[in-house]
Amino acid sequence: MQKPSIPKGTRDFSPAEMMRRQYIFDTIRGVFRLFGFAPLETPAMENLSTLLGKYGDEGDKLLFKILNSGDYAAGLSDDEVRQASRICEKGLRYDLTVPFARYVVQHRDELSFPFRRYQMQPVWRADRPQKGRYREFYQCDVDVIGTRSLLCEVELVEIVERVFRALGIRVVLKMNNRKILYGIAEAIGHADKMMDITVAIDKLEKIGLEQVKAELLERGLTEEAVARLQPILELSGNNAQKLASLREVLSASETGLKGIEEMETIFGHVASLGLELPVELDLSLARGLNYYTGAIFEVKALDFAIGSICGGGRYDDLTGIFGMPNTSGVGISFGADRIYDVMTGLNLFPEGVGCSTRVLFVNLGEAEQRASLGLLRTLRDAGIAAEIYPEAAKMKKQMEHANRRAIPYVAIVGSDELARREVTLKDMRSGEQSSVPFGELVSHIH
Amino acid sequence: MQKPSIPKGTRDFSPAEMMRRQYIFDTIRGVFRLFGFAPLETPAMENLSTLLGKYGDEGDKLLFKILNSGDYAAGLSDDEVRQASRICEKGLRYDLTVPFARYVVQHRDELSFPFRRYQMQPVWRADRPQKGRYREFYQCDVDVIGTRSLLCEVELVEIVERVFRALGIRVVLKMNNRKILYGIAEAIGHADKMMDITVAIDKLEKIGLEQVKAELLERGLTEEAVARLQPILELSGNNAQKLASLREVLSASETGLKGIEEMETIFGHVASLGLELPVELDLSLARGLNYYTGAIFEVKALDFAIGSICGGGRYDDLTGIFGMPNTSGVGISFGADRIYDVMTGLNLFPEGVGCSTRVLFVNLGEAEQRASLGLLRTLRDAGIAAEIYPEAAKMKKQMEHANRRAIPYVAIVGSDELARREVTLKDMRSGEQSSVPFGELVSHIH
Numbered sequence A, B: 001m002q003k004p005s006i007p008k009g010t011r012d013f014s015p016a017e018m019m020r021r022q023y024i025f026d027t028i029r030g031v032f033r034l035f036g037f038a039p040l041e042t043p044a045m046e047n048l049s050t051l052l053g054k055y056g057d058e059g060d061k062l063l064f065k066i067l068n069s070g071d072y073a074a075g076l077s078d079d080e081v082r083q084a085s086r087i088c089e090k091g092l093r094y095d096l097t098v099p100f101a102r103y104v105v106q107h108r109d110e111l112s113f114p115f116r117r118y119q120m121q122p123v124w125r126a127d128r129p130q131k132g133r134y135r136e137f138y139q140c141d142v143d144v145i146g147t148r149s150l151l152c153e154v155e156l157v158e159i160v161e162r163v164f165r166a167l168g169i170r171v172v173l174k175m176n177n178r179k180i181l182y183g184i185a186e187a188i189g190h191a192d193k194m195m196d197i198t199v200a201i202d203k204l205e206k207i208g209l210e211q212v213k214a215e216l217l218e219r220g221l222t223e224e225a226v227a228r229l230q231p232i233l234e235l236s237g238n239n240a241q242k243l244a245s246l247r248e249v250l251s252a253s254e255t256g257l258k259g260i261e262e263m264e265t266i267f268g269h270v271a272s273l274g275l276e277l278p279v280e281l282d283l284s285l286a287r288g289l290n291y292y293t294g295a296i297f298e299v300k301a302l303d304f305a306i307g308s309i310c311g312g313g314r315y316d317d318l319t320g321i322f323g324m325p326n327t328s329g330v331g332i333s334f335g336a337d338r339i340y341d342v343m344t345g346l347n348l349f350p351e352g353v354g355c356s357t358r359v360l361f362v363n364l365g366e367a368e369q370r371a372s373l374g375l376l377r378t379l380r381d382a383g384i385a386a387e388i389y390p391e392a393a394k395m396k397k398q399m400e401h402a403n404r405r406a407i408p409y410v411a412i413v414g415s416d417e418l419a420r421r422e423v424t425l426k427d428m429r430s431g432e433q434s435s436v437p438f439g440e441l442v443s444h445i446h
Helices: A015-034 A056-061 A078-083 A097-106 A151-167 A178-187 A191-218 A223-233 A239-249 A254-273 A318-322 A336-345 A366-381 A395-404 A415-420 B015-034 B056-061 B078-083 B097-106 B151-167 B178-187 B191-218 B223-233 B239-249 B254-273 B318-322 B336-345 B366-381 B395-404 B415-420
Strands: A045-047 A065-067 A088-092 A115-124 A136-145 A171-177 A279-281 A292-301 A310-315 A329-334 A359-361 A386-388 A409-412 A422-427 A433-437 B045-047 B065-067 B088-092 B115-124 B136-145 B171-177 B279-281 B292-301 B310-315 B329-334 B359-361 B386-388 B409-412 B422-427 B433-437
Touching: A015 A115, A015 A136, A015 A151, A015 A336, A045 A097, A097 A115, A097 A136, A097 A318, A136 A151, A136 A336, A151 A171, A151 A254, A151 A292, A151 A310, A151 A329, A151 B366, A171 A178, A171 A254, A178 A191, A178 A223, A178 A239, A178 A254, A178 A292, A191 A223, A223 A239, A239 A254, A239 A279, A254 A279, A254 A292, A254 B366, A292 A329, A359 A366, A359 A395, A366 A386, A366 A415, A366 B151, A366 B254, A395 A409, A415 A422, B015 B115, B015 B136, B015 B151, B015 B336, B045 B097, B097 B115, B097 B136, B097 B318, B136 B151, B136 B336, B151 B171, B151 B254, B151 B292, B151 B310, B151 B329, B171 B178, B171 B254, B178 B191, B178 B223, B178 B239, B178 B254, B178 B292, B191 B223, B223 B239, B239 B254, B239 B279, B254 B279, B254 B292, B292 B329, B359 B366, B359 B395, B366 B386, B366 B415, B395 B409, B415 B422
Parallel strands: A171 A279, A359 A386, A359 A409, B171 B279, B359 B386, B359 B409
Antiparallel strands: A045 A088, A065 A088, A065 B065, A115 A136, A136 A329, A171 A292, A292 A310, A310 A329, A409 A422, A422 A433, B045 B088, B065 B088, B115 B136, B136 B329, B171 B292, B292 B310, B310 B329, B409 B422, B422 B433
16 A cells, blocks of 8 residues: 655644744734734635635636535536536635635624734645645734724834744845835836836846846836936935935825835834834835735845745725725735744754653553652643653663653653652753652752 | 625634634643643645545545646546546545544654644535534544553543633543443344444433333344343443443453453543543443544533533554554544533633733824834733724724723823823723823733
């Protein structure tokens, strides 16, 4: 019989991996809670009508569709079946944003706005699996919906700062504003070319000013437009200075000026909070998702080469797709898988995170077992994770078991110990051994 | 545009529900950890070959199948499609037991046995939805695999005791043993009629001895067999007494006697631990799943009418289906949904569990905001969940928002307070209001 396997692009998470993942999830959740965000969970399956058309044609192709139960395909023509229109009415969640928007619209009458929720659940995408890209992965989203207040953006900056400080990851938060990007395009007379311009700005460091200008001309910008763009391409200094020079260039664009104002307000609050987190205005930051309409965020790790580990932004009409227009919100999403890779790569997990048991009792037989069971109860009452090897196997075997599982303490209760009512406690890290009276065991576990 | 909805049999969990559910999950997880169980997660999708044939014909029908991505149905005949044999290769997890067995076999060489794992994930079943039965629901499983030691059964009894003590639910743990059930059937010469006999015993209280005997005769038992069964039907007294009388009846059945021994060992340990949890030998307990081979468990709430809220048992060949025979294990599963219903029905959730924010700062405008943001930071540094209403809306509206969300404290920092560097703190439960210096705010939140 061949070894069983799992679908490609999916993963089992071993205990060692799970405990590290839980450390990340618990840290993020803890920060979300500090800011008064409440948890929300939506079903793994949504109606296809909820999902289709929300992620572009590419996205539609990447949806996992669920076959209707029952005699799903009875009496259908090949064509009908190929369209999968009648054999599938449900699909797996592709992200947490659309289900969130669906939830808000569906429950609009029960909710008290502004509505603050976090959501940490897996999502599924029928992407071609490759290194670092999976068909099932977790997203950790936090959003406020129902207000245009920029205090929400400020709050998200604080959340980013707290999460990565808690995890010990040095990061930079890059911010930009869709209104500024649009304003730039508008100011140089190419409102339609916002994305081309952003891409060009993005390449500035790599290919240099002249190359970028050449490329912009290729992309159909006029000489004059490129000339107008020049000061933006050469923009330098701190956030305040950049915004100041932008003000001049964008003086003609109402939207652009609005974007500048927004960023000045956000940066102003952030400065007065005195966060250690570096926050940079980065005009090359665009974020793919086209529903963003204001500030956008992206977090990069400073000491590890990997894509952004957190990102998001302000959207003004996410719920419009479900018939509830003009409801502004802002949110960010933490990439648990990449954060895991960063922490593993930089060896940032605290010692002991990957260990489920603090004390393993060696099993030496009937009489000793009873004593051990009592002591186990005492340890657990004190909140110390402990267990007994279930069989009176060879001492060597039991010790190896403790070693393989990186259990820090082994407790031995043999007939001698039983007589003296003492435990022989072995610290597996130092190898030290000591005799501890039954009554004092708890205080010897560190 | 019509309101969006979710597939029937699935649920959204609102923040209020989620916080209560998390309280249950965190409690169960905490106990699992105390006993040295490590977390495991498996993918939502398994290969159909892993799932099919593991849950009986009924189970196969209840699997949610996932359409292959790409042009799944191209060039297929109607029949092929109807078999869904080539358009579906993956299905959604139906329980946590089969994926666990699959994982153990797949990773047998990396694992150190006995392997202790817990797993808390949703499962999906295409059941006809009805009250209390959903198509997506969580299971919380804990298992030890790779040992026949009865200490594991004892450990599970302790886990049951700790979980429900922590949740404040009064329960009785009913136990039985498949070997005893088989032994009874064997002893009265009807080894094939184990289930019929169990069902009959189960009805004893409802329909009485004579009725049960009549029914057994209908089911094909001989007069003699029924006579032999009589003492078992009339079994009374505590566990020890019941086991003692069983010993006589089952003297002819080696398997039966083994089962009695097992229960005597388990009950012996449990007694010496002096648990408050009532543990009853209940011969009418059979548990549907036919892979159980030893002790079986079922937990009933004492103060609330609902099915069992936790159950499980010993299995000797779960991994055999994947080609790894003779690997004994034992585990139980907690029913989070029913536990939720019990705790809601008995009003057992601690006060404040359903509240995400302790302090809401009223928003009175620009200058006040800055002061509030600083105070918020102090509160959060102290681990207190707090937020500010994002807009300078009418006081009434902001107060109502705090009320609807059951936030216990509202903090007011107006121009007067700003001048005095004091916060007006309102306890929303008592209605009391007090002036608190900025520096002392933390110590006033309880």
